[in-house]
Amino acid sequence: MTLTAADKALVVALWGKISGQTEALGAEALFRLFTCFGQSKTYFSHFDLSQGSADLKRHGAKVLGALGEAASHLDNLPQALSKLSDLHAYNLRVDPANFQLLSHSIQVTLAAHFPADFTPEAQSAWDKFISAVSGVLTSKYR
Amino acid sequence: MVHLSADECKDVSAVFSKVNVDQLGGESLASLLIVYPWTRRHFKTFGNLSSTDAILHNAKVQAHGAKVLGAVRDALKHVANLGGHFAHLSDLHCQQLFVDPANFKLFAGIVSIRVGQTMRQAYTPHVQASFEKFLDAVTDALAKGYH
Numbered sequence: 114m115t116l117t118a119a120d121k122a123l124v125v126a127l128w129g130k131i132s133g134q135t136e137a138l139g140a141e142a143l144f145r146l147f148t149c150f151g152q153s154k155t156y157f158s159h160f161d162l163s164q165g166s167a168d169l170k171r172h173g174a175k176v177l178g179a180l181g182e183a184a185s186h187l188d189n190l191p192q193a194l195s196k197l198s199d200l201h202a203y204n205l206r207v208d209p210a211n212f213q214l215l216s217h218s219i220q221v222t223l224a225a226h227f228p229a230d231f232t233p234e235a236q237s238a239w240d241k242f243i244s245a246v247s248g249v250l251t252s253k254y255r
Numbered sequence: 256m257v258h259l260s261a262d263e264c265k266d267v268s269a270v271f272s273k274v275n276v277d278q279l280g281g282e283s284l285a286s287l288l289i290v291y292p293w294t295r296r297h298f299k300t301f302g303n304l305s306s307t308d309a310i311l312h313n314a315k316v317q318a319h320g321a322k323v324l325g326a327v328r329d330a331l332k333h334v335a336n337l338g339g340h341f342a343h344l345s346d347l348h349c350q351q352l353f354v355d356p357a358n359f360k361l362f363a364g365i366v367s368i369r370v371g372q373t374m375r376q377a378y379t380p381h382v383q384a385s386f387e388k389f390l391d392a393v394t395d396a397l398a399k400g401y402h
Contacts, residue, residue: 149384
């Protein structure tokens, strides 16, 4: 699975609109994740998971911020995400299935906030993009 | 078996009342064929699926998507026995159409995203949870007859 030039352009374009709202959008994506997929909460027993909590805003911003970082290094994701990859492999050890659940939650959030931009082509690009990022983050698991 | 509460059924019903099922179904099937191109293998008789534009304007895709989502909507009336309700369709998809049940989950995921795109903030996390639980129950029922 590779990102075409068109995919990369779509990722960068939508990131431009997301970058100013990473806290709100990130918090919403996480809350959707926890509401729809209760098993994902097992990694956040130390968080206040109520809607709009400071924990969700802070962490949501961190997650989307990392995607933004990835968006500006689309030609070298393994290097750009190396530290995060180590973190997930040796420290966090989030079961790989959860990356797909978070990807879905992020996509629903993006579709709801940017309905005109989240065309089927944009969805395809972002699905591939987040999948590529997830692949790097789980690449050192074993 | 998945049980939907009365409140969850109400949420699902509300979603279907707020979207144009035919249009959403058509758009969702088109999106499936665009986002997951390998799914085109099941639609060789549908004519031109060679580009995003061709897919988006393909009348057979629109019609079939409408039919599929209409069947999903109608299943809400049979939520207490989805396995029985979908027994024939499950058999059809397994024995005659040879569709991997993984595709049902892919389609359901896309439907949820398109609902979010249509309903925007009205598709709250809570409503999304109810609706996706219903879609899960439908896809499970459709896969039940496989062997």
